[in-house]
Amino acid sequence: MESFKYNPQSSVADEFICHDEILASLQFAEAHKNDEALLAQILAKAKEEKGLSHREALVLLASDNAATNQQIEALAKKIKLDFYGNRIVLFAPLYLSNYCVNGCTYCPYHAINKHMPRKKMTQDEIKEEVIALQDMGHKRLALELGEHPTMNPLEYVLESIDTIYNIKHKNGAIRRVNVNIAATDEASFAKLKDAGIGTYILFQETYNRQRYEALHPTGPKHDYNRQTEAMDRAMRGGIDDVGIGVLFGLSTYLYEFTALLMHVEHLKAVFGVGPHTISVPRLRPADGINPEQFADCISDDIFVKIVACLRIAVPTAGMIISTRESKETRERVLQLGISQISGGSKTSVGGYSQAHAENSDSAQFDVCDNRTLDEVVYWLLGNGHIPSFCTACYRKHRTGEAFMKLCANKSIHHFCHPNALLSLQEYLTDYASPATKALGEKVIAAEVAKLPPQSAKFVLQHLQDIKNGNDRDFYL
Ligand code: SAM
Secondary structure, eight states, rough: OOOOOOTTTTTHHHHSSSSHHHHHHHHHHHTTTTTTTHHHHHHHHHHTTTTOOOOHHHHHHHHOHHHHHHHHHHHHHHHHHHHTTTEEEEEEEEEEOOOOOOOOTTTTSSTTOOOOOOOOOHHHHHHHHHHHHHHOOOOEEEEEEEOOOSSSSHHHHHHHHHHHHOOOOTOOOOOEEEEOOOOOOHHHHHHHHHTTTEEEEOOBSSSSSHHHHHHOOGGGGOOOOHTTTTHHHHTTTTOEEEEEBBOOOSHHHHHHHHHHHHHHHHHHHHHHHOEEEOOOBBBOTTTTGGGGGTOOOOOHHHHHHHHHHHHHHHHEEEEOOTHHHHHHHHHHHHHTTTTEEEEEEOOOOTSSSGGGGGGGGGGGOSSSSOOOHHHHHHHHHHHTTTTEEEOOOHHHOOOOOHHHHHHTTTHHHHHHHHHHHHHHHHHHHEEHHHHHHHHHHHHHHHTTTTTTTHHHHHHHHHHHHHHTSSSSOOOO
16 A cells, blocks of 8 residues: 555545554554553543544553543543533434445445345425424434435435425424435535535545445445545535544444544644534445455444544544444443434335335345334433434534534533423424323423523423424524
């Protein structure tokens, strides 16, 4: 592999995700992973809650020192509460089309899979899906599509976003659409921004160039630079909330973890702001895909530790976990830093509406947590979390640097907590089962009692408005 000089400010993929720097960091971590003085020094820095460098965080992740691990967990829990409180934002993925020209060997949508039924929803079908999602109580979606220049052009994505934002069914509304589509050019990112998207999400899959090229043998996604430099183009196109992640299981986790943090450092160095979110997907079984074919699957314990170390290394980034994980694993990581989860998800095209229930054979991967949204909300409430359907920040222009400033000085709670409670009340009044409603209202009353008087007044007044059916969508 050609040698590049590490430079977080460079816009060249191999310079900001520098293979040699990753290898040097791995060597350093291996040599120092049980160096108690260094571990204590890194933990002391982490306690300042301003984050860690990729090397520092890697030493923590690599360490198998039990006392260090306990401290990492305790600190991750504290940082989660300090920056994101006990709120958990809920969302659902919406698959619009599984036509794809790429050859990703781990994804059943790859072009060579000839028996996968291909589907692309019409605008009317999208309406049915969105109504089904609204009737579950969802307010926030992540759009998912395969890459196909003629079947899924940008115009189709833009038209679909417009359709989704304009569907008003009963008290339902989708108020934030995040988008997870293939890496594109700056002009297209600018159009997505104009369409009113929230976050642009793109998983790197693997940061290891050699592994990346082998796992993506054909199609435009084969281009490692196009993928790795995508967030720079998105930011230059005006999207200031970007979501990064790797698909754990495709390559060695210590390598991926280091590179992911180098990506964060790069975005901060060039754009002054890190990623809005970090996702931690793990490879799942899918049509013709057995994760065990891939040598680098990780255990639950390592997965949990990765989440905790990311939380400590980047305190301000939201962290997302999907229904790829089981209820039990989700329960463990929720405490350690996750701030957003999906619930009641379907990974097939047309999976939500009755009319398309037969479409599960177009699923991208097997969902591990199959509970309904109501079951997820009840479970969150019972575990001390506040399920939030809030979508206020980007509608109030609290995006990019503006959001990160409020998050970094721990004042985002003043907005997020009242908003979370009001959006939860909407869910309870309009969609919840009697048991969830009873538990939720008890939890809301207890949380309102902890708010400062001004916020409590605002929340109490609008809780009543929602219960009376007067209006919806109150936020600060
Ligand atoms: N087509 C878009 C792209 O190329 O980035 C992304 C959309 S795809 C629906 C979303 C993500 O699903 C991928 O980025 C990949 O990380 C993940 N994925 C693919 N196959 C998977 C599998 N077998 N198990 C878990 N996640 C998978």
